[in-house]
Amino acid sequence: MTTTDLKHKLDIKKIQLDFPILSREVRNNRKLIYLDSAxxxxxxxxxxxxxxxxxxxxxxxxxxxxxxxxxxxxxxxEKAREIISGFINIKPDQLIFTKNATESxxxxxxxxxxxxxxxxxxxxxxxxLILNPGDEILVTELEHHANLxxxxxxxxxxxxxxxxxxxxxxxxxxxxxxxxxxxxxxxxISVSHMSNVLGSITDIETVSKAAxxxxxxxxIDACQSVPxxxxxxxxxxxxxxxxxGHKMLGPLGIGLLGATEELLSIMPPFISGGSMIETVSxxxxxFSKAPRKFEAGTPPAAEAVGLGAAVEYLQxxxxxxxxxxxxxxxxxxxxxxKQIDGVTIYxxxxxxxxxxxxxxxxxxxxxxxxxxxxxxxxxxxxxxxxCARPIMDKLKVQSTxxxxxxxxxxxxxxxALIDGIEEVFRFFGRK
Amino acid sequence: xxxxxxxxxxxxxxxxxxxxxxxxEPFGGEAHHVNPTCGDEITVxxxxxxxxKTIEKLSYDSTGCSISQASAxxxxxxxxxxxxxxxxxxxxxFLAMMQSKGNFEPNEDLxxxxxxxxxxxxxxxxxxxALLSWMAAKDAIIxxxxxx
Numbered sequence: 001m002t003t004t005d006l007k008h009k010l011d012i013k014k015i016q017l018d019f020p021i022l023s024r025e026v027r028n029n030r031k032l033i034y035l036d037s038a039x040x041x042x043x044x045x046x047x048x049x050x051x052x053x054x055x056x057x058x059x060x061x062x063x064x065x066x067x068x069x070x071x072x073x074x075x076x077x078e079k080a081r082e083i084i085s086g087f088i089n090i091k092p093d094q095l096i097f098t099k100n101a102t103e104s105x106x107x108x109x110x111x112x113x114x115x116x117x118x119x120x121x122x123x124x125x126x127x128x129l130i131l132n133p134g135d136e137i138l139v140t141e142l143e144h145h146a147n148l149x150x151x152x153x154x155x156x157x158x159x160x161x162x163x164x165x166x167x168x169x170x171x172x173x174x175x176x177x178x179x180x181x182x183x184x185x186x187x188x189i190s191v192s193h194m195s196n197v198l199g200s201i202t203d204i205e206t207v208s209k210a211a212x213x214x215x216x217x218x219x220i221d222a223c224q225s226v227p228x229x230x231x232x233x234x235x236x237x238x239x240x241x242x243x244x245g246h247k248m249l250g251p252l253g254i255g256l257l258g259a260t261e262e263l264l265s266i267m268p269p270f271i272s273g274g275s276m277i278e279t280v281s282x283x284x285x286x287f288s289k290a291p292r293k294f295e296a297g298t299p300p301a302a303e304a305v306g307l308g309a310a311v312e313y314l315q316x317x318x319x320x321x322x323x324x325x326x327x328x329x330x331x332x333x334x335x336x337x338k339q340i341d342g343v344t345i346y347x348x349x350x351x352x353x354x355x356x357x358x359x360x361x362x363x364x365x366x367x368x369x370x371x372x373x374x375x376x377x378x379x380x381x382x383x384x385x386x387c388a389r390p391i392m393d394k395l396k397v398q399s400t401x402x403x404x405x406x407x408x409x410x411x412x413x414x415x416a417l418i419d420g421i422e423e424v425f426r427f428f429g430r431k
Numbered sequence: 432x433x434x435x436x437x438x439x440x441x442x443x444x445x446x447x448x449x450x451x452x453x454x455x456e457p458f459g460g461e462a463h464h465v466n467p468t469c470g471d472e473i474t475v476x477x478x479x480x481x482x483x484k485t486i487e488k489l490s491y492d493s494t495g496c497s498i499s500q501a502s503a504x505x506x507x508x509x510x511x512x513x514x515x516x517x518x519x520x521x522x523x524x525f526l527a528m529m530q531s532k533g534n535f536e537p538n539e540d541l542x543x544x545x546x547x548x549x550x551x552x553x554x555x556x557x558x559x560x561a562l563l564s565w566m567a568a569k570d571a572i573i574x575x576x577x578x579x
Contacts, residue, residue, distance in 0.1 A: 027433070028433055366469075366495060366496035366497060367469070367496075368469050368471075368495075368496035368497075368498070368557070368560065369496050369497045369498075372434065372437070372438075372554070372557070373434060376433065376434040383469060384468050384469045384470065385467075385468075385469070385470050389470075392470065398469070398470035398471070398472075398494060398495070399469050399470040427434070427438070428443070428497075
């Protein structure tokens with residue numbers, strides 16, 4: 001791509017007006033410059049209104065009650081499922097609403113535990129879900145804790161062994177090591193699509209092929225990719241994909257799991273209770289088909305409706321446009337950081353094949369102090385280990401400062417950050 | 432800039448030239464505390480007197496932000512060689528100051544340079560940084576007494 005291609009056509013000033021929070025002042029009456037969308041995105045007015053509208057006009061229990069409001073609420077909930085599933089090109093019944101992406105990934109990992117335990121008690125389970133001691137689960141060294149700890153836990157309970165694809169010093173997966181890590185023992189491969197720390201993008205095709213070659217399930221943590229680039233589930237070669245609503249302009253409290261119909265049919269329920277059953281007696285129960293099988297209890301319907309509005313908002317902009325706008329910002333940010341003496345960028349330093357999440361360090365300064373001075377100027381960045389401690393160990397740092405963008409960020413935000421970093425150095429003095 | 436309320440000169444001075452940093456032998460109790468959100472870490476060792484009432488030697492090693500580093504250095508200056516009762520009074524005063532949101536008249540006899548940390552109390556995300564060394568020291572003392 002040339003630089004001219006990177007010129008985006010979006011009217012960012014107009015988009016910014018859709019986000020009420022961007023007009024508020026923060027510390028020292030400074031304008032908010034929000035560069036922490038990888039943690040959570042801001043919400044446009046249409047999303048806030050869609051959620052409010054649910055409560056103001058149709059609030060009632062979905063999938064229960066035969067009265068007028070309950071029908072409207074159920075319709076709105078299922079309409080949201082249709083919109084959101086369409087966003088990654090799957091059928092509505094392939095989309096499960098959860099609390100967040102962490103729960104979606106736990107749903108997957110617990111399926112193996114539950115199937116393994118039920119099988120031990122003589123209940124028929126698909127044998128691909130049954131883990132035996134010595135079976136292997138493969139993740140990567142750049143996972144968010146959400147796609148690491150549930151698999152560690154699963155291994156502790158089943159005797160399976162956790163393996164991981166290492167990252168290079170540049171923060172890129174070392175695919176050359178993959179061959180020796182995958183064998184017939186590998187039952188699950190679960191990888192992040194885009195690193196929430198380094199912005200590096202995983203070569204999904206390579207991993208997918210490897211998973212297929214040994215008949216392992218292939219799962220993707222897509223929290224950082226689906227909000228920022230066009231993603232078609234059918235092009236991923238994955239069995240399941242987990243992501244969250246709040247990172248893509250939607251409300252907090254709703255996560256998603258998209259999966260193949262086959263996987264959804266063989267996985268036993270995760271959380272059980274009301275709404276997910278067919279018949280219940282005191283002795284036993286039978287379960288609904290997906291998606292209901294995995295949606296026990298009263299669902300977060302207003303959040304689903306809000307997320308549906310978020311997806312429509314993104315579709316109006318076009319995910320291709322979102323992606324190219326963010327590439328433009330990433331290039332600006334990387335170029336700006338490279339110009340400053342004493343700044344180290346972690347992860348890929350080229351805007352190609354990376355997302356807009358950029359981690360960096362200022363020589364001799366702790367990220368907490370960097371973030372504090374930036375905050376004084378109204379700039380919100382994330383500091384810490386970003387729920388990905390193993391990457392910190394690999395980079396031999398305690399923590400990093402991370403800036404991440406979205407469609408409401410413009411060139412002036414990046415400039416403010418770059419100027420802000422210079423100010424941090426002025427404040428503390430260079431090493 | 433309001434920031435200078437938090438980063439007072441005396442804090443930056445302790446950060447840049449920490450007092451008493453480096454672990455010492457012998458020690459009767461040791462505690463390692465971590466702030467999981469930012470990765471700040473500190474190890475504090477204490478050697479108590481035979482009657483268990485005095486901190487004969489306090490030593491520490493730490494990595495982290497300016498606030499956590501300065502706080503450890505200030506704490507060392509204030510409590511090394513003091514009676515445990517005095518440590519507790521200082522520690523309680525420091526905790527109260529940190530929880531005050533800045534509405535506090537700190538007692539300089541108890542806190543020494545620690546009074547300069549009052550600005551930190553206005554930044555909830557940083558209170559843990561300031562408290563890390565004090566909490567670790569408290570634990571180290573409990574352990575030293577427990578192992579007697």
